[in-house]
Amino acid sequence: MSAPHTDVEQVEAANTAFYEALERGDFEEVASLWLTPGDLGIDETYHDPADSGVVSCVHPGWPVLTGRGEVLRSYALIMANTDYIQFFLTDTHVSVTGDTALVTCTENILSGGPAPRAGEELGPLVGQLVVATNVFRRTAEGWKLWAHHASPVLAEEEDDEDETDGGTPA
Template sequence: MSTTAAEIEKLNEAFYNSIESGDLDRMTEIWAEETPNRVATCVHPGWPMLSGRAEVLRSWALIMANTPYIQFVLTDVRTTVVGDVAVLTCVENILTAADSEEATFAAGRVVATHTFVRVAEGWRLWFYHGSPVLQGDDDEEETEE
């Protein structure tokens, strides 16, 4: 793995650590400042597309404020760097506090794409897109065989 890919993966880990610890200051540092040609964009699983750094950071603040516990285990991490742009894809295996009284935890999977851009301060996140992986009866049958 190249040094640049390793840098991107380390920044990606910091992104998830900031969510787990509710560190909005660190999340703010990770996202790129906007320019006329570069607008932050974020698609949370099941949400409409958010555009603009302020709107994106507000969404993360809401998620952090309303999530008492969340943990990410990343798998299938792949990083491609082309010049000053890097794309990282991964599977987020998520464990979080459940909304119901019967279950203590809930689990889910999201396929995520992160696009990073190199700026004067280093690499910063430009786009995030998370898509839920639907799990149904078919997934349970495959694991039983």
């Protein structure tokens, strides 16, 4: 496969790298894909990295996490308590304007965990449908995550009422 040439292709590659690193449980790779103050030209000696070019993350059901340290701790916690995770991305759309890119997608997640105790097998896998928005910023090293926001898609309930006769059950 050839190297991506357009901004859209580069952002798609960065987005894919993020999810693949999560699947492998590669914390160092996940960390390298998030913006640092240095990526923004900010000298960390004089500025608090948590306040500079603040990255943010919202996992489904979690509060907003702000600052690189808080965001990366969340991924370390998730990786430590998830034995298996796989993402099937659908409905992916990439938009690039200048040095900022927006990726929206549906994360079809298959996971299992926490890790079983010694001698136990991995329990049943759980599926989850999540919509996500990933915001990337162009850096000298390529596109890096600035924000990730994921929200569960609620399952539609079947309507047991027959609407043709005024709502009385059939």
